[in-house]
Amino acid sequence: MADGYDLDFLPTRVPLPGPARDATELTYPHFSVLLDRERRLAAVTGVNIDGALLRELPRTGDWQLDPRVDAALQTGPEVYARNDLDRGHLVRRRDPGWGDVDDARAATEATFFYPNAAPQAAGFNQSAELWLGLEDHVLEYAETTDQRISVFTAPVLGDDDPPYRGIRIPLLFWKIAAWQGPDGLSAAGFVLDQSELVESPDGLFAVPPLGAFRTFQVPITEIIRVMGLDVGPLLDADVLDRLSARSTEWRALASASDITL
DSSP, X not given: OOOOOOTTSSSSOOOOOBOSSOOEEEEETTEEEEEETTTTEEEEEEEEEETTTBOOOOOOOOOBOOTTSOGGGSOOGGGTTTSSEEEEESSOTTTTOBSSHHHHHHHHHHTTBGGGEEEEEHHHXXXXXXXXXHHHHHHHHHTTTTSEEEEEEEEXXXXXXXXXXXXXXXXXEEEEEEEEETTEEEEEEEEEEOGGGOOOTTSOOOOOOTTOOEEEEEOHHHHHXXXXXXXXXXXXXXXXXXXXXXXXXXXXXXXGGGOOO
16 A cells, blocks of 8 residues: 555664564555454554654545455444544554655545554543654654654553453553664653543443543563563663663653653
8 A cells, every 4th residue: 555664764773563463564654554463453553754844734534444454353433433432543643744745645544544543532532632742742852863753652452451342442552752862763662541541341431531541651671561562673772771771660741841852
């Protein structure tokens, strides 16, 4: 369908993180999705963002199944009907939207394929301003270098995730942002917890209280631990390790000013 995630987008080569289980790679303009066929959700997404060439485009595109994958292997519209679950973009709509106008529009519209969505409680997706703005914060920081970042995001596909309509709803999401800093490759890892928003015993999702989610900056070693990922050079690029070697502390974030870059 398109060129997909570019591992040579930054001056330091950064391969797409590899999940513990085999996954189907789907390429789109400026991003890729590794689809876990058993869980019917993304195990990894990776997007290249060129901050200098980003376009502000009107929202266009409709959610649709990817025709390259059997519908039974995708979490499609039936999961999101008649409840308070949102189709949460993993690769944000605007992130791959850079370059010339036609290419940027095609890239933003490609983010509406279901393999790029994960079930998120409405309060999570609509009010988690800090989580949704992490890429912007890192881009702003990276403007002193080359204005490019690569971002990897996915749900944590846990064994204890609650069942719902034939899938299991992820309670945690992870994100790693990578950029080229003055001293070489730098990376920061984050986790967002939506478990307080999800009610599963009766199969229903209540309207959650505003802000009932927690965002953490975490050592990339912790993302490896919970996901079993191979993150390649991102491990040694972790900005938190430069402050406290191989810490396991999860740092709760209340605002962008709490982020360590």
